[in-house]
Amino acid sequence: MSAPNAYGYPGPIWARFSAPTHVGDLDRPQGRLLLVEVGSPSAKSLLRLQLDLVDGGVAAARFKAYGCPTTIAVGEWLAAWLEHNTVARWPDLHAMQIREALEIPDDRAHCALMGEDAVRALHQQVAA
Amino acid sequence: MIYLDYAATTPLDPRALEAMLPWLRDHYGNPASDHALGREARAAVEQARAQVAALIGARADEIVWTSGATESNNLAIKGALEFRATRNAHIVTSRIEHKAVLDTCRHLETQGVRVTYLRPDAEGRIGVEQVLQALTPETVLVSLMWVNNEIGVVNPVETLAPLLRERGILFHVDAVQAAGKLAIDLERTPIDLLSVSAHKLYGPKGVGALFVRKRPRARLAPQLHGGGHEQGMRSGTLATHQVVGMGAAAELAGAAMAEEAPRVVTLRDRLWQRLSKALPAIHGNGLAAERAPHILNVSFEGVEGESLRALLGDLAISSGAACSSATREPSFVLRALGRDDELAGASLRFSLGRGTTAEEIEQAAAQVIQVVHRLREWSPGWRT
Amino acid sequence: MPVYLDHNATTWVDPRVLDAMLPYLSGPYGNASSLHRYGRAARDAVETARAQVAALVGAQPGELVWTSGGTEANNLAIKGVADAAVATRVLYGITDHPAVMETAESLQARGWGVEAVAVDHEGVVDWPAFEAQLARGPVRLVSLMRANNETGVIQDVARAARLAHAAGAWLHVDAVQAAGKIPVDFTALGCDLMSLSSHKIYGPKGIGALLVSAEVELLPLHHGGAQERGLRGGTENVAAIVGFGVAAELAQAELDTRAAQALALRERLEAGLRNIRGIEIFGAAAPRLPNTLQFALHGYDGEALLMQLDRKGFAVSSGSACASGKGEPSHVLIGMGIPRETAKGAVRVSLGKDNTAAETDQFLTALKAIAAA
Numbered sequence: 001m002s003a004p005n006a007y008g009y010p011g012p013i014w015a016r017f018s019a020p021t022h023v024g025d026l027d028r029p030q031g032r033l034l035l036v037e038v039g040s041p042s043a044k045s046l047l048r049l050q051l052d053l054v055d056g057g058v059a060a061a062r063f064k065a066y067g068c069p070t071t072i073a074v075g076e077w078l079a080a081w082l083e084h085n086t087v088a089r090w091p092d093l094h095a096m097q098i099r100e101a102l103e104i105p106d107d108r109a110h111c112a113l114m115g116e117d118a119v120r121a122l123h124q125q126v127a128a
Numbered sequence: 129m130i131y132l133d134y135a136a137t138t139p140l141d142p143r144a145l146e147a148m149l150p151w152l153r154d155h156y157g158n159p160a161s162d163h164a165l166g167r168e169a170r171a172a173v174e175q176a177r178a179q180v181a182a183l184i185g186a187r188a189d190e191i192v193w194t195s196g197a198t199e200s201n202n203l204a205i206k207g208a209l210e211f212r213a214t215r216n217a218h219i220v221t222s223r224i225e226h227k228a229v230l231d232t233c234r235h236l237e238t239q240g241v242r243v244t245y246l247r248p249d250a251e252g253r254i255g256v257e258q259v260l261q262a263l264t265p266e267t268v269l270v271s272l273m274w275v276n277n278e279i280g281v282v283n284p285v286e287t288l289a290p291l292l293r294e295r296g297i298l299f300h301v302d303a304v305q306a307a308g309k310l311a312i313d314l315e316r317t318p319i320d321l322l323s324v325s326a327h328k329l330y331g332p333k334g335v336g337a338l339f340v341r342k343r344p345r346a347r348l349a350p351q352l353h354g355g356g357h358e359q360g361m362r363s364g365t366l367a368t369h370q371v372v373g374m375g376a377a378a379e380l381a382g383a384a385m386a387e388e389a390p391r392v393v394t395l396r397d398r399l400w401q402r403l404s405k406a407l408p409a410i411h412g413n414g415l416a417a418e419r420a421p422h423i424l425n426v427s428f429e430g431v432e433g434e435s436l437r438a439l440l441g442d443l444a445i446s447s448g449a450a451c452s453s454a455t456r457e458p459s460f461v462l463r464a465l466g467r468d469d470e471l472a473g474a475s476l477r478f479s480l481g482r483g484t485t486a487e488e489i490e491q492a493a494a495q496v497i498q499v500v501h502r503l504r505e506w507s508p509g510w511r512t
Numbered sequence: 513m514p515v516y517l518d519h520n521a522t523t524w525v526d527p528r529v530l531d532a533m534l535p536y537l538s539g540p541y542g543n544a545s546s547l548h549r550y551g552r553a554a555r556d557a558v559e560t561a562r563a564q565v566a567a568l569v570g571a572q573p574g575e576l577v578w579t580s581g582g583t584e585a586n587n588l589a590i591k592g593v594a595d596a597a598v599a600t601r602v603l604y605g606i607t608d609h610p611a612v613m614e615t616a617e618s619l620q621a622r623g624w625g626v627e628a629v630a631v632d633h634e635g636v637v638d639w640p641a642f643e644a645q646l647a648r649g650p651v652r653l654v655s656l657m658r659a660n661n662e663t664g665v666i667q668d669v670a671r672a673a674r675l676a677h678a679a680g681a682w683l684h685v686d687a688v689q690a691a692g693k694i695p696v697d698f699t700a701l702g703c704d705l706m707s708l709s710s711h712k713i714y715g716p717k718g719i720g721a722l723l724v725s726a727e728v729e730l731l732p733l734h735h736g737g738a739q740e741r742g743l744r745g746g747t748e749n750v751a752a753i754v755g756f757g758v759a760a761e762l763a764q765a766e767l768d769t770r771a772a773q774a775l776a777l778r779e780r781l782e783a784g785l786r787n788i789r790g791i792e793i794f795g796a797a798a799p800r801l802p803n804t805l806q807f808a809l810h811g812y813d814g815e816a817l818l819m820q821l822d823r824k825g826f827a828v829s830s831g832s833a834c835a836s837g838k839g840e841p842s843h844v845l846i847g848m849g850i851p852r853e854t855a856k857g858a859v860r861v862s863l864g865k866d867n868t869a870a871e872t873d874q875f876l877t878a879l880k881a882i883a884a885a
Contacts (some may be wrong), residue, residue, distance in 0.1 A: 234735070
């Protein structure tokens with residue numbers, strides 16, 4: 001079943017929200033498991049990212065999210081992005097890049113900030 | 129697309145459209161004109177008036193045409209208050225009324241009128257005792273909706289009407305969701321003013337009516353001046369095709385009610401059975417109370433409301449009353465039922481109608497079940 | 513079918529307009545305020561129509577608020593301004609439509625000073641008197657019709673706007689009869705508010721509009737719902753709005769043709785009428801709408817005349833359809849200083865885009881027969 005984009009979400013948000021491919025948990029990581037949770041109950045959004053870190057590279061990334069379609073799309077986009085970018089590049093990811101990639105409108109800018117927070121927290125875990 | 133938003137608006141019945149078309153073609157006279165074309169338009173308007181009156185057990189001369197329920201509610205409340213022009217007048221209404229009633233009351237508050245906004249009880253209803261206790265010696269009007277548009281719960285207006293009559297207090301009822309769905313007999317029920325809308329009962333948009341009782345006479349100050357149409361209560365050229373459409377729709381609704389109401393109840397209850405059997409942690413709102421046949425409101429735990437609606441793009445449903453869906457204000461009635469803002473936000477109103485089929489109900493249930501499962505699966509907090 | 517010469521009372525729906533409306537009457541679409549798919553299609557249609565109607569009168573789409581008709585537009589303009597202001601004075605044209613006159617008069621109960629603006633014997637604003645009125649004290653709003661529904665007399669509203677603005681007042685113009693018959697430009701005329709109606713220009717009944725310029729402070733008439741920028745609650749009547757839009761577009765495109773045809777017919781009719789003894793044509797020396805002609809036949813009662821014409825198959829009126837059947841002489845003619853006895857004999861002929869010379873000739877013949885009897 002594929003629902004129509006009846007409320008007119010921006011294409012990049014809709015594509016990731018309606019058919020995410022990185023949802024889930026990493027139950028049996030091959031390497032080191034990283035896990036972060038960002039978001040706030042007051043903003044009614046929660047994003048959990050899990051990474052399987054093998055030899056300094058990301059073997060797999062998975063996410064779970066509760067929130068509006070943009071929150072879920074950010075989770076999906078981040079999981080894919082993390083799988084394709086080395087740890088060294090993580091600090092370069094800014095909310096603006098997420099907004100541009102997903103065409104996030106102004107009133108949902110906080111969802112992109114949440115994504116930036118998640119990657120920053122992951123980087124701190126790697127560094128620790 | 130499966131349309132389950134009949135409480136927001138209904139499609140125009142083809143038979144009502146057929147009745148309207150001649151008045152959009154050759155029979156175009158102004159009903160206020162004194163020539164042959166005007167007279168035939170006037171006759172059509174009067175026939176439609178009788179049809180609408182018949183649906184609610186009123187007399188034809190108790191029906192005032194308006195541009196819709198919003199205007200009917202405005203005319204009833206402001207007209208009644210303005211006519212009395214009492215100092216310190218007091219109105220009793222509820223927090224779950226349609227915006228047209230609430231905004232009108234708020235406007236009157238700026239003019240010095242006092243208003244009591246009753247809270248619904250734990251079943252989403254306004255109780256008889258609750259209304260009586262809110263009355264003061266200054267109370268001139270009580271305005272309540274017959275059927276709540278969000279959850280479909282029926283307010284005890286028939287019990288209240290004689291009690292308010294005894295006390296000499298005008299009673300206005302917004303019957304937009306009740307007309308054509310529940311039997312309304314104003315000959316027996318001493319309601320003074322009653323609002324109805326055509327486009328909720330398969331008539332055209334842009335037309336409604338206000339019942340204004342003749343005996344004892346409910347007096348109103350007009351809210352639209354100029355020309356003195358509608359016994360001086362509502363000026364403006366009548367849109368013949370519109371009122372003819374409403375008349376035809378009212379007659380059809382009256383004739384279909386006995387069969388249609390139980391059919392819709394069966395489908396509505398089947399929808400709830402499907403959902404409640406497949407999905408844990410959902411709440412049917414107002415199920416314990418008496419309800420109109422066509423509305424089912426369900427709150428879903430563990431999913432976020434916007435994502436829920438977004439993935440259900442193939443269902444035309446509403447999160448509540450269409451008139452407030454742009455503002456997305458938290459629902460008073462769902463709050464009263466004990467739903468917090470988050471759960472109230474993850475609530476869907478399914479409203480069924482004449483076009484709803486058993487197959488559509490099965491499909492809609494399947495889609496909702498699938499989407500709720502998916503969103504819960506995606507949620508980090510959901511325990512399976 | 514009768515010979516229809518009562519187009520200022522109402523017109524039929526142009527078949528091209530009805531064709532545009534039908535998909536919105538029979539198609540599956542939702543409440544325009546709902547968020548789902550049908551709702552968005554309906555909302556797009558409403559916005560297209562908004563641009564079409566605004567274009568007819570040289571206004572911006574954002575200045576337009578839908579109403580249920582001209583009466584509601586006039587009520588919203590006058591009460592809406594009054595409700596948002598401290599009570600001072602409101603002026604209205606003495607020959608204005610009852611929807612303006614009675615609405616303005618209703619403000620007295622809310623503490624407003626309400627005064628009529630006088631006209632001369634031809635129905636044109638008495639400018640020196642108007643200026644003196646404005647100078648007498650603060651005025652919040654002046655309401656003046658662009659063209660009179662009975663006599664067709666056209667007012668210089670640009671001049672009224674300049675004078676009103678100089679006195680710190682806004683100008684509301686009732687353009688219900690003028691729009692689509694003569695050029696009307698909301699912006700160029702300097703209007704602050706303007707009322708329009710669909711069923712006078714071959715659109716459906718039950719829909720109208722009020723134009724409101726950005727500076728005007730206005731409160732809604734009908735409370736409830738956020739539709740129309742909070743100025744007019746209620747579910748949109750999409751089919752009627754779409755019809756009004758197409759009717760406005762057609763009226764704009766065909767304005768010159770319609771006006772020229774109507775004027776030629778009216779002049780032919782007027783020339784014929786002048787041959788009947790005891791005929792008086794009202795506002796004849798003033799600029800008038802090309803399609804409108806109001807006259808009295810001395811010694812004949814208007815109602816009786818109308819009844820005889822009706823029996824012979826001619827649909828005309830004594831004046832405003834809204835006031836018909838009340839046996840009162842027209843307030844327009846009384847306002848112009850026409851004696852009551854003369855005014856009671858008034859007959860209004862208002863031509864439409866499809867009337868023919870044969871029809872007006874038949875009308876003349878019938879009238880002459882009645883006059884000779």
